Amino acid sequence: MADIIPVIDLEKISEQLECKKLRDACERWGCFRIINHSIPLSLMAEMKMVIEALHDLPIDIKKNNKDAIPGSGYLAPSAFNPLLQSFGLYDMGSSQAMHDFCSQLNATPYQRQIMETYGKAIHDVAVKIGQKIAESLGIFDADFKDWPCQYRINKYSFTSESIGSLGASVHTDSGFLTILQDDENVGGLEVMDNSGAFVSVPPFRGTLLANLGDIGRVWSNGRFCNVKHHVRCKEATTRYSIATFMLGPRKGNIEAPKELVDHDHPRLYQSFTYGEYRALRVSINKAGDKYLHAGEVLELLRLV
Numbered sequence: 001m002a003d004i005i006p007v008i009d010l011e012k013i014s015e016q017l018e019c020k021k022l023r024d025a026c027e028r029w030g031c032f033r034i035i036n037h038s039i040p041l042s043l044m045a046e047m048k049m050v051i052e053a054l055h056d057l058p059i060d061i062k063k064n065n066k067d068a069i070p071g072s073g074y075l076a077p078s079a080f081n082p083l084l085q086s087f088g089l090y091d092m093g094s095s096q097a098m099h100d101f102c103s104q105l106n107a108t109p110y111q112r113q114i115m116e117t118y119g120k121a122i123h124d125v126a127v128k129i130g131q132k133i134a135e136s137l138g139i140f141d142a143d144f145k146d147w148p149c150q151y152r153i154n155k156y157s158f159t160s161e162s163i164g165s166l167g168a169s170v171h172t173d174s175g176f177l178t179i180l181q182d183d184e185n186v187g188g189l190e191v192m193d194n195s196g197a198f199v200s201v202p203p204f205r206g207t208l209l210a211n212l213g214d215i216g217r218v219w220s221n222g223r224f225c226n227v228k229h230h231v232r233c234k235e236a237t238t239r240y241s242i243a244t245f246m247l248g249p250r251k252g253n254i255e256a257p258k259e260l261v262d263h264d265h266p267r268l269y270q271s272f273t274y275g276e277y278r279a280l281r282v283s284i285n286k287a288g289d290k291y292l293h294a295g296e297v298l299e300l301l302r303l304v
Helices: 014-027 039-057 097-104 107-135 214-219 272-287 294-301
Strands: 007-009 031-035 084-092 149-157 167-173 178-179 189-192 199-200 209-212 229-232 238-246
Touching: 007 014, 007 084, 014 031, 014 107, 014 178, 039 084, 039 107, 039 149, 039 178, 039 238, 084 097, 097 107, 107 149, 107 178, 214 272, 214 294, 229 272, 272 294
Parallel strands: 007 031
Antiparallel strands: 031 209, 084 149, 149 238, 167 229, 178 209, 178 238, 189 199, 189 229
8 A cells, every 4th residue: 555644454453563653643644544444345335325415415405404513514615615515413423413414404214324324333433543542642541432523524526627726725623533434536635744745645445544633632732743634626526525523522621631741741722622612713713804724723722
């Protein structure tokens, strides 16, 4: 596999060497590719067919996908991201949230079954990776099972005129960890390396991609990279991706565990809830004349 970013084998994740590779990937890149994750290729293919069908719905039905929290509903193409539209489902593990999402979009029982099955499988992967990330830092009591996850189901409508332009602008993810099922046929994702250059992340069938977000940086007390990334149009075609965001604790504040704070590593960020952070991002971007991506907002909460 010709890859620049690190590759993590989930079947070997308990081995010392693989755990060290995971920590290095989080510190140096803030992203890595996941192989041997145990999610069946058939389920991944069925999930892609479901999201293609949902994106084929009339616009009036798409708009029924309303926000449960800011930014969690349908996003139409905009001046900021003119080639992108997406659906959102906050707290995808909740039966009521899944019911509401499916009702809004008139999803069939089969489509709901696939989304629920896929959601459980991808949540289990996110929890396992989160726990192994914590263990790589010597923290063995971290529990991510109750952290809510959000779907963001994306469609990029690339044209010959848009080749070379950005389908999704430069940003960091706001949550702790993102698990991405990228389009296995269409590339475009690029991540920033530690020199500040963007490098291409090519598609590889059957693999998943993981990104560390802002909450991951706060939780690690600045040890982990909240990777900047964007999507660039490289060919005139349609590109789909399914992002699952593990956001933050359902209850309580986000802050680095005590094991990661000492005289040489003072606490870098204020303590806050994920809801407070999300509200801060929304309020700043509504009030200002310049859009700030998540990582830039995070810097407003630095203590040191």
